[in-house]
Amino acid sequence: MPEQNDDRATVDGAPGGRAAAFFDVDNTVVRGASAFHLAVGLYRRGFFRPWDLLRFAGHQLRYRLVGENRRQIDRLRGEALAIMRGHSVAEVTAIAEDVYDQVLHLRLYPGTRALIDAHVAAGDEVWFVTASPMEIAGLLARRLGTTGALGTVAEEHDGFYTGRLVGDMLHGEAKARAVRALAERSGIDLSRSAAYGDSTNDLPLLGTVGHPCAINPDRRLRRHAARQGWPVRDFRPARRSLTRGARAATVAGAVWATAVSARAARRGLTRHAGG
Numbered sequence: 001m002p003e004q005n006d007d008r009a010t011v012d013g014a015p016g017g018r019a020a021a022f023f024d025v026d027n028t029v030v031r032g033a034s035a036f037h038l039a040v041g042l043y044r045r046g047f048f049r050p051w052d053l054l055r056f057a058g059h060q061l062r063y064r065l066v067g068e069n070r071r072q073i074d075r076l077r078g079e080a081l082a083i084m085r086g087h088s089v090a091e092v093t094a095i096a097e098d099v100y101d102q103v104l105h106l107r108l109y110p111g112t113r114a115l116i117d118a119h120v121a122a123g124d125e126v127w128f129v130t131a132s133p134m135e136i137a138g139l140l141a142r143r144l145g146t147t148g149a150l151g152t153v154a155e156e157h158d159g160f161y162t163g164r165l166v167g168d169m170l171h172g173e174a175k176a177r178a179v180r181a182l183a184e185r186s187g188i189d190l191s192r193s194a195a196y197g198d199s200t201n202d203l204p205l206l207g208t209v210g211h212p213c214a215i216n217p218d219r220r221l222r223r224h225a226a227r228q229g230w231p232v233r234d235f236r237p238a239r240r241s242l243t244r245g246a247r248a249a250t251v252a253g254a255v256w257a258t259a260v261s262a263r264a265a266r267r268g269l270t271r272h273a274g275g
Contacts, residue, residue, distance in 0.1 A: 017189035020147075021119040022179055022205060023112070024197040025130035025137065028215045031107040031236075034140075035132050041099040042092070047083060085163030089156050096135045100143060104136075111235035112215060115196070116144060125188065129179060129195075129205060131171040150178045176204035183208075200224065 026033050043050070084092070119126045126146035128137045137151030153166040168174050183190050194211040195202075200220045206212035214225040214232045225232050 017183075017187040017192075018123075018125065019192040019194075020125035020127060020183070020188045020190075021116070021193065022127050022129045022195040022209065023116065024175075024199075024202050024205065024215075025128050025132055025140065027198040028196055028202075029108060029112050029116070029128065029140065030104060031109065033132075034104060034130075034136050037099050037103045037107075038096055038133070038136055040103075041095045042083075045091075045095060047087065084154060084161040087161050089159050089161065092135055092161075093139075096139050100139055104140075105143070109216070109235040111233060112196070113144070115215075115233075116146060119194070120145060124193075125186070127179075127182070129170065129175050131169055131175075150175075150182065172201050173204045175202070176208045179205060179208050197221070206230075 023029055026035075116126055125148075128140055128146065128149040128151070130137050130149070130151050132151055134149065134151040134153050137149035141147070141149040150170060152170045155162045155164040155166050170178060179195075180190070182188065183193075190208055191210040193209040194213060195206050195209040196213050196215045197203075197206055198214070198216045198221065199218050202221070203224065206214075212225075212228075212230050214221050214230055216234055216236050217225060217232060222232060224230075
């Protein structure tokens with residue numbers, strides 16, 4: 001269990017209750033942006049146009065290289081919601097299952113998976129807390145055997161998406177509010193609980209618990225963790241060997257993914273023109 005957070009003024013919940021562990025998802029549990037892989041699965045089933053996939057691939061590239069950007073996330077959220085309007089919830093859920101089997105399980109960080117399993121074995125509740133859609137968050141919880149998930153909820157009516165959200169996107173301070181509300185409902189003692197995140201956007205989440213830990217942190221979170229005396233765990237292969245070759249491989253892989261998406265987009269446009 002990570003070291004105790006000295007900033008106890010932010011810790012609340014149910015004193016004397018049970019302990020829990022809260023995990024951010026993207027770049028903490030899963031390499032990259034999990035929603036991008038769902039977008040690829042949806043594209044292959046005709047949910048949106050080829051150039052939409054190219055935009056999502058560009059977002060994935062930026063995310064891997066420079067981390068989260070709230071403005072970009074909000075813009076992509078709006079685009080994604082518009083795309084989902086009128087589609088069946090059951091169909092998207094089935095596609096998400098396929099995406100996990102084909103892609104996401106290969107992108108889990110083994111080190112983070114070991115932490116999750118250790119918390120489960122210790123009898124802690126384990127929750128994923130993410131801005132990604134609940135279709136992904138809930139799927140990860142089911143597949144990894146955790147207690148549950150808190151994620152961004154897309155509104156549905158009679159089994160079809162409306163193109164709107166239920167509440168706000170679960171990002172930044174919204175994560176902390178959701179965790180505090182869950183702790184109050186469920187009798188979780190946040191002072192005994194742990195939280196894991198990779199970005200300064202996760203600071204509100206990390207500040208709600210007695211045992212915060214930075215996993216695969218961006219530069220600003222790493223500096224903050226050092227000042228606070230928080231433990232840092234880095235499970236990224238490139239970080240274990242900070243060589244130019246390793247960093248170049250990371251960049252090259254991201255560029256390759258974008259190029260593949262661009263080729264798919266061009267093929268799609270060609271087929272459309274020929275039809």
